[in-house]
Amino acid sequence: MEIDLRRYLMVIKRWWWLLIIGAIIPAIISSYFTAKQPALYQARVTLMVGTTLQSSNPDTRAMQTSNSLAQAYAELVRYRPITEAVIQRLGLERSHEALASQIVAWVRPNANLLEIRVTDTNPKAAMMIANALAEELIRQSPGSRQGQRQQQQEFIKQQLDELEEKIEKKKAEIADLNDSLADLTSAAEIADTMARIDALEQVASTYRTQYAALLQSYMGDSVNVLSIVEPAVEPRRPIGGKAKLIVAMSAGAGLALALGAAFLIEYLDDTVHWEDGRQQAVAGLSILGAVPRMSSRRKTWAAIDRFRYPEIEAIRNLRTNIFLSTPGTSLDTILVTSPEIGDGKSFTVANLGLTIAVTGMRVVLVDADLRNPTLHEMFDRPNVMGLSELLSGDSPISESRPPMELQPTGVDNLFLLSSGRPPTDPAALLVSPRLPALLDTLEKFADVVILDSPPALIAPDAAILASIADGTLLVVSEGQTSNGAAAKAQALLSSRSGVNLLGVAFNRVKLVETYAYYSRYHDDGHGPVAKLRGLVTRWRRQESEDRPLVGLDEAAERLGISKGMARRWCKEGRLPAHKSRLRWWVKREDLENLVESLRNGDAEIIRET
Template identity: 30%
Template sequence: MTLRDYWQVVVRRRWLVLAGVVATLAAALIMVAAQTPVYEAEAQLLVRSLPGDSVFQAQSASAANAARLIETEIRVLEGAPVEDRVRENLGVVGDLPDASGSAIKDTDVVRIRVRSGNAETAARLADAYMQAYIDVKREQNVNSLLDASAEVQKKVSELQEQIDAIDDQIDAVPTGGGSDAVATLTAQRQRLVDQQSVFKQRLDQIQVDASLQSGNAQPVRPAEVPTGPVEPTPLRTGLLALVVGLLLGLGAAFLIDYLDDTLNSPEDLERTAGGLAVLSVIPDTSPPDSRPLALSEPDNSAVETYRRLRTGLQFIALERPLTTIQVTSALPGEGKTNTAANLALIFAQAGKRVILVDADLRRPRIHHVFGIQASPGLTNGVLGEPLAPLMHPIAVGESTLQVLASGTIPGNPSEMLGSSRMRAVLAELQASADVVIIDSAPVLPVTDSVVLAGLVDAVVLVTEAHHTSRRELASAIETLNRVGAPLVGLVLNRLEAKRSPYGYGYGYGKTYGAETTTPETTKKSVLFGLLRGSR
C-alpha cells in the first residue's frame, strides 16, 4: 500500500478514528474531573556526606563515595524512623503521606517532596520531614558518641585500677631495699598513665563532639505553599488522551478496513474484476424526486457519469454490435435498476431510439421509477400479445424513451426468459430500436440473469460501493463467465463524491451546459471512453 492508500483508509474510516479520539478524550476528562487535586511541596536539605560536626576529626573520607553516601541518607529520610518522628512531632495518629527524596546534581543538597490534598499541609509536612530527619540523625550520632564515650570511660577506669594496683605494689617494697623492683614498677605505672592520658583526651573529644552534633544536616530552603496542584494535569492528560485516542482510532480503522471485504474504490473493483474495465463510477446522488436523475435534473454534474458509461459502451460498439445491453448486479439493492433507467435516458437524450425493458421478473421496479403500470408488459409479450400496445412512451427532451414494464410476474421466470419466444421478443425489440436496455434480476440469488445473458449483446454488472463484497463480485463474474456471458464492464455505484476519482463537473461547478452530439464531440467522447475503459 502507498501513502495515498493509507490516507484513503483514514478518510474512509474517519468517523471511526474520530470516535476513538472523542471516546478517549471524554474518558480522560471524566477521570480528570473525578480526580482530587494533589499539591506538592518541596523543602531542601544540606546533607554533609563527609564528617563535619567534629572539631578534632580529620576530613579523611573519600569524596568518591559522596554520591553513595547521599543515596544512603535519602533512604534514611524515606524510612520508618523519620516518619515516626514526624508523627511524634506533629502529634498525628495514623498514616502520613510519604516523603520522597532526590539529590540535586553535583551537590549535597537533597530535595524533600511531599504530596497532599491540601497545599498548606503539603508544605507543613515537607518541613516536618526535614526537621525529623535532622532530629533522628542527631540522636543517632549522639547515641553513637555516648556509646563510644562509655567504652572509653570503661577503659580509663580499667587503666586506673591497674595504676592503683602498681601503686600498692610500690608502697609494699621495703624502705632502702628493692630499688630495681621499684624502678620497674614505676616504669610500668608511667606507661599506664600515658595510656590513660590518651583515653582521657579521647573522652574529652567525644564529649565536645556530642555537644556539637547537628545530625550532619541543616535546612537550605523551607517549603513554600504550592500555588497550584500537580495532579490532575488537564492539558497533559488531554494531549496524552488525544494521542492514545488517535492511535486507537487509526488502529481500529486499519483493522476494520483489513477485515472489510466490500468494494470501497474503483481500484478495489479493478483488482477484483481481473482485467474487466470499470466503465463508470457513479456518485451517491439522490434525485430531487422519484424519477431518475437524468430525467428530473439532466444538467446535474452527476449525470455525466452515466454519459461516461454510455461513451464506454459506444466505444465497445465500434468493435461489435451492441443493440441489447443487459444491466444486472450480484445482489439486490445495488442500484442496477437506477443505472439501467438513467443509461436508457442518456441514450435517448443522444437521439437514439431506445427501449427500456424490465426483465426482473422477481422484483420489478421500472414501473415505480417512471410511475407507470407494471402490467401488461414483457410477460404479456412473451405470451404472444403485440408489443407496441405494451410500450409506455416517456418524453426525453425532443426524443422519446419506450418503456416495457415487467407485466404479470410468472411462476417460472427462468424458463420464460430462456424460452424461444423470449428470443423472438428480443429480436422484435432490436428491429424497432437502436438500443435495448434490459434491467434483469441479480446474478447470485437466481438464475434469471444467467439465462438471459445468452440472448443479449452485452452485460454490464453494477456494484455498490461499501456494500458489494469482493467475494460476491468474484462469484458473480465467475457465474457469468461460466455460461459465456458477454460481460463487457463494471459500474461502481453510489460512491461518495469525495472518493470519486473523476470528481463532479470537471471543475466547472454543478452544471456545465447541455450536451452536444456533433460528430466531432462524439469522436472525442469515444476516445475519452477508450482512455477510461482501458484503465
C-alpha cells in the same frame, strides 16, 4: 512501495471520521476526569547528610559513605516509624499508607543532599508535613541528636582547656628547672634535677598526646549526621500536574486504536472499492465507470431534474466506455445485472437509459426482473401489463410495430416495458422463443434496448438473458459487493456460451475532482442540465364522482404497483381517490376502467376530467 503507501493513505482518507472520533472521545473523557481532580501543592525540604562539606579538608571516603547513607534515609523517610510519628505529632487524620503515598524523596548525586517533597491539597499542610518529616528523621537518626552532640562538644572543649593549662604549667616547671642547672655545683644535685626534668617531659608529652586526640575528635568530620539546609515554605501555586499529558496520551492511544481498527476492518473487508477510479479491474473485468451516490430523497426518477452536472458527466463517462468497449461491434441489446440484491442495477439501468436518450437515440428499458421489478416505480408508471404477459400470451408478436404494453416514461426517446404481473416460473418464460422475437421487434423500434435482470447469483434469469444480449454489464456496489461474489458472478456468466461481458460499473460512488472539474462550466439554461430538466414531466389527474370505493391495498394490487406508490399517486391526484378518516379510497368502477384502458393501451396518462 508507492502503491502500498497510497493504499494506506486511502484507508486513512476512508476512515478519517473514525480516527477523529477515536482521538476526541478519549481526550474528552480524560479531560473531564482530570478536571474533577483537586489542585495539588508541593513543599520541599532539603537536608545535608554528614559534615564533610563543612570541613576545610573533606575526606572522599567519608563523602561516599554519606552519599550511601543519604540513599538509605530517602527510603527510610517513607517507613512507618517516621510517618506514624509525624501523623501523631501533627494530628493528621490519615493512615501510614496514605501519607507515604504523598512523600517523594531523592538524593542529589555527589552532593550529599537529601530532598523530601510532600504533595497535598492544602499548601500549608504540605509545608508542615515536609518540615515534620525532616525533623523526625533527624531526631531518629543515630548520629544526629543535637543535644547529645552539643554536650559532647562542650565536654571536649573543657578537657582541651584543662590539658592546655596543664601543658603550659609543665612547660614552665621544666623551664625553671633548666634555669636552675647553672647554679648547681654538686653532681648529685645536677643528676636529681635532670631526672625531674625527664619526668616532667614525659608528663607533658602525655598531656600533648591526649590534647591531640581530643582536638581531632572536636574538629573531626561526622558521617552519620543530618542537618536541615533549606526548610520547606508554603507553596503559592499548585503544581502543573500531568493533566495535559494524560489528555494527550489518551488521545494518542485512542487514535492508535482507531487506526488499528481501521486497518483491521480493511484487512477483513472483502468488498470492492472504487479507489477514485485508480483500480483497473474487478474479478478480471475492466472497470467501465461509475454511477454516483445519491441521497434517499432522490430515489424517485422525477428527481433527475435535480442532478448536478458532475453526476451527469460521470454517467456519460460510463455510457461512452460501454460503447467503446467493443469497437466495431453493435450493441443493440445490453443486459445490466449484479452479483447480489441491493447493488443498484435497476438504478444504473435508468441512469444509463436516460443519458443515451439525451443523445437523440431511442431507448427501450425492459424490466426483465420478473421476481422483484422496480423500474416502473422509478418512472412512476403502472405495472398492469408488461413482459410477462407478452411472453406468456398466445398471440404472435408483431414485427412491424412495438407492443402496446410499451409505455412512455415522460422523457423524450425513452420508453419502458414493465415486468407485468409476477409469473409462477420466471425462468421458464425467459427461455421462451417469444423473448428473442420480442427483442427483435424492440430493436427495430429503438436504437438501444437495455434489459434489467435479477442478480446473477440469485436466479438463473441473468445467465439466460446474458446469452441473448449483445453485451452484459455487471454492476457492483461500492463498499457492499464482495470480491468473492463479483468473481462468482463473473464465472457464472462466462460459463454460458455466447455471453459477452463488457465490464464492471461501480454504483454509489462518491464523486471526486475528476468529474467535479466540469462543474466549473456555466449552465446558461441551454446546457445539459437544462435539457435534462426539460425532458422530465409529471403526471396529474383528479376525478370526483360518488361511486363504490376500494381500499389502497386493493387498488395498488390491481395496478401492479406498491402501496407506497399508490399512496403517492393519490396525494398527487393521479389516482382518483379521496381521503376519509386517514385512509385513501378509490372508486371501484374508475379503477376497473383504468386497468382495462391500460391493458388495451388506450390510456397513457390519467388526464383531468
